Amino acid sequence: MGKRIDVQDLNVYYSAFKAVEDVTMTIEPRSVTAFIGPSGCGKSTFLRTLNRMHEVTPGGRVEGKVLLDDTDLYAPGVDAVGVRRTVGMVFQRPNPFPTMSIQDNVTAGLRLNGIKGKKVLQEKTEQSLRGANLWNEVKDRLGKPGASLSGGQQQRLCIARAIAVEPQVLLMDEPCSALDPISTLAIEDLVTELKDRYTIVIVTHNMQQASRVSDKTAFFNLAATGKPGRLIEMNDTQKIFNNPEVSATEDYISGRFG
Numbered sequence: 001m002g003k004r005i006d007v008q009d010l011n012v013y014y015s016a017f018k019a020v021e022d023v024t025m026t027i028e029p030r031s032v033t034a035f036i037g038p039s040g041c042g043k044s045t046f047l048r049t050l051n052r053m054h055e056v057t058p059g060g061r062v063e064g065k066v067l068l069d070d071t072d073l074y075a076p077g078v079d080a081v082g083v084r085r086t087v088g089m090v091f092q093r094p095n096p097f098p099t100m101s102i103q104d105n106v107t108a109g110l111r112l113n114g115i116k117g118k119k120v121l122q123e124k125t126e127q128s129l130r131g132a133n134l135w136n137e138v139k140d141r142l143g144k145p146g147a148s149l150s151g152g153q154q155q156r157l158c159i160a161r162a163i164a165v166e167p168q169v170l171l172m173d174e175p176c177s178a179l180d181p182i183s184t185l186a187i188e189d190l191v192t193e194l195k196d197r198y199t200i201v202i203v204t205h206n207m208q209q210a211s212r213v214s215d216k217t218a219f220f221n222l223a224a225t226g227k228p229g230r231l232i233e234m235n236d237t238q239k240i241f242n243n244p245e246v247s248a249t250e251d252y253i254s255g256r257f258g
């Protein structure tokens with residue numbers, strides 16, 4: 001499990017507006033890569049190109065290639081829904097289906113894929129909730145609604161829902177920004193565990209979080225408002241935080257701008 005992502009010369013547009021320019025990068029399988037950079041530099045936009053979610057926005061389109069191992073996600077005939085199954089996503093705000101039970105939340109994707117067997121769904125529920133470090137907290141109330149959980153539990157439920165369909169890659173867009181520090185640490189621990197099986201990409205504004213959880217860090221920046229965001233530097237996280245090669249990276253991580 002866990003595929004490699006190769007992005008080649010990617011430009012990302014909202015209609016005529018080029019939001020992200022000329023990104024080339026490799027994301028190694030079973031690693032955690034953090035995307036950092038000031039607001040508006042295109043981190044989330046770029047992240048959403050990695051599972052073809054960007055094109056869901058009207059006017060959203062890309063030029064260039066995103067390879068998942070050897071498959072170009074944007075080649076003609078590639079099914080975007082299948083791509084999103086292989087490359088799962090967790091969003092900023094926990095978004096469980098609020099009235100659906102905890103178990104049904106976890107198995108929603110499986111049921112959409114036509115899996116109906118009660119036993120299989122139960123097994124998948126337990127396996128995914130264990131994978132998301134939530135099983136012990138909810139095993140006695142699987143029939144309760146998703147909204148009955150705390151924010152941090154809801155986010156782990158969303159991670160359980162994402163991993164239930166056995167993706168290869170997990171994209172996380174500021175998954176802790178709505179959470180308290182304890183829940184944040186729980187998610188960070190989980191990310192570290194999950195990287196044994198998945199390729200993980202996480203957008204974060206929290207420098208400590210990037211340095212705690214990621215193996216590689218990619219710094220994005222934009223020359224001015226209205227200009228496209230660009231990848232400025234990507235390297236081992238230790239290198240980016242201790243000895244970056246580009247002065248703009250150093251200015252950003254040391255809090256001199258952004």
Ligand SMILES: Nc1ncnc2c1ncn2[C@@H]1O[C@H](COP(=O)(O)OP(=O)(O)OP(=O)(O)O)[C@@H](O)[C@H]1O
Pocket residue numbers: 014017019037038039040041042043044045046057226
């Ligand atoms: N739906 C949209 N339609 C048009 N432009 C958009 C849309 N969403 C984002 N943009 C623009 O694309 C650029 C990149 O936005 P994006 O949200 O990807 O940046 P970001 O780095 O993730 O920012 P933040 O850190 O604030 O979340 C910005 O100029 C933004 O205004």
